[in-house]
């Protein structure tokens with residue numbers, strides 16, 4: 001049993017409140033990501049779980065036990081930071097063994113566990129080398145091996161991939177997830193990178209300015225954002241006022257400007273009632289088509305392409321529909337549309353979400 005619970009946690013630094021009253025439950029064995037922009041309090045929460053910072057108010061429980069007064073070295077945690085901080089003068093094996101030296105583990109047992117940990121991170125042959133003889137990605141794997149060799153109750157990862165270059169980052173996130181699945185350790189991962197969070201997490205905690213905005217599976221926070229902040233932070237969205245004309249157990253009908261009535265499923269319109277509401281249309285769900293196309297099962301309106309921004313396999317268009325500018329991110333299959341071109345902008349109602357209006 002090594003769930004992590006934050007109960008009514010507040011953290012103040014002088015007059016500044018970095019974490020407002022927060023209650024969170026991280027289930028045993030889950031991979032939970034704290035996601036949000038710089039300064040939203042992710043690291044502060046992680047450091048409180050680690051025992052590197054004391055909460056101003058509230059309780060921290062690990063495996064059901066109150067931890068507020070338990071020092072970091074008695075919490076049995078594996079921690080990996082962005083700058084993996086390996087000891088440069090120790091060999092890789094000595095680095096990995098470090099946490100075991102203080103745990104009354106026999107030499108044979110240490111050797112066996114270091115070997116297992118290095119195998120788990122797929123670097124079985126580097127034990128005798130020094131960290132500087134390894135690449136950044138390899139060093140990060142060693143930092144991970146060092147964190148898991150102690151069989152931690154909880155693994156805490158603070159932006160562990162952000163020092164790596166883009167390709168390596170993607171490889172490492174698959175690798176990290178594989179290792180976590182394999183050992184099944186409760187993991188709290190901090191990142192400001194939404195694609196990392198979506199790809200890796202069982203649950204995402206979206207934070208903004210010291211508050212939790214939403215907790216949900218990647219699908220939930222992506223498809224049914226609870227706030228405008230979440231809709232914008234997890235990818236680009238078009239959000240506009242669209243009064244709700246009818247709400248029922250099946251869903252809500254929103255009267256969208258330019259497009260007209262849009263029926264949004266109830267699961268994607270939590271708390272929306274008749275009256276002010278907002279329609280959320282993700283940029284990648286707004287599809288541009290040649291003028292004159294007849295899209296079936298889609299709602300469409302004529303638009304003009306204003307800006308074309310190539311992004312490799314995709315292209316981001318800024319389009320104008322009367323008074324409004326919207327963005328669409330589409331795959332490039334044939335010829336991309338050109339600036340000034342008249343097009344049809346279309347979407348499926350089932351791809352939309354709705355938010356309660358102000």
Ligand SMILES: Nc1ncnc2c1ncn2[C@@H]1O[C@H](COP(=O)(O)OP(=O)(O)OP(=O)(O)O)[C@@H](O)[C@H]1O
Pocket residue numbers: 013016018036037038039040041042043044045192
């Ligand atoms: N020791 C401290 N003293 C004063 N303010 C602090 C301290 N530590 C953090 N803060 C402030 O608390 C807020 C939250 O910081 P935190 O490091 O938790 O943010 P974060 O979401 O992890 O951001 P980043 O991704 O930039 O690390 C920030 O405004 C930060 O400046």
